[in-house]
Amino acid sequence: MTTFTNKWEALADIKDELAARDWFMGTSGNLAIKVSDTPIEFLVTASGKDKYKRTSEDFLLVNASGIPVQNIDLKPSAETLLHCAIYSTTSAGCSLHVHTVANNVISELYGEQGKIDFQGQELIKAFGMWEEDDILTIPIIPNHTHIPYLAEEFKSHIHANKGAVLIRNHGITVWGKDGFEAKKLLEACEFLFQYQLTLRQIQSI
Secondary structure, three states: OOOHHHHHHHHHHHHHHHHOOOOOHHOOOEEEEEEEEEOOOEEEEEEEEEEEEOOOOOEEEEOOOOOOOOOOOOOOOOHHHHHHHHHHHHOOEEEEOOOOHHHHHHHHHHOOOOOOEEEEEOOHHHHHHOOHHHEEEEEEOOOOOHHHHHHHHHHOOOOOOEEEEEEOOOEEEEOEEEEEHHHHHHHHHHHHHHHHHHHHHHHHO
8 A cells, every 4th residue: 555545544543443432522633644754744634524434535635834735625624733833843743632521621620730740650651751750741731712823832832752732621632653652642641631530539539
C-alpha cells in the first residue's frame, strides 16, 4: 500500500478504537496523522462526521496551514489549527483531540491553577518519566472560541515531540511520534484523570 493509504488506515483504526470507548459524543473530537514532512501535509478528520462509522469521507488531506490540498466538499475539523501548531513545531507524526467527561471535569477543577500535576503514578511512564520524583504536568488553557487565538496559546505549551494540553471545559489534545504513541499518551491521560476524580470522590466521603 502507499504511504497515504497506510496512514489513512492507521488513523481509521485509531478512530475505531476510540469510538469503542465512546470518546466521540455528538461528533466531537478530531484526529490527525502526518503524511508528508516536505511539504507538511496531514490527514485530519472531516468536520461534522459521525465518528462511530467508518467511511471513505472520514478524513481529508490538508497542508501546513490546515487548507485542503484537494478541491473537495469536505471541511477540516474546527480545531485543525491545533494540529497545524503541533506539526509546524515538532517532529510528531500523530495528534489526537477528544472530549470526555473526565477530562472536562478535571480541566474545570484545576483550571484556575492552569495545570494539573501527577507524581508517583505508574502511568506517567507513558511520557518517559521513570524516576520516583518525576512530575507530569499537563497545562490547562482557556477555551477561546476564536480558534486562531486558541491555537496561538496552545502553541506556547508545545515544548517537545510528545505531550498533552487540556483546554478548559473542552477537551485534551495529545501528540506523539506516531499513532501508537499518541494513543498510548491519550489512554494514560484519561486513566490519570479518572483516577484523580475517583480519589477525590473517596476522600470526600
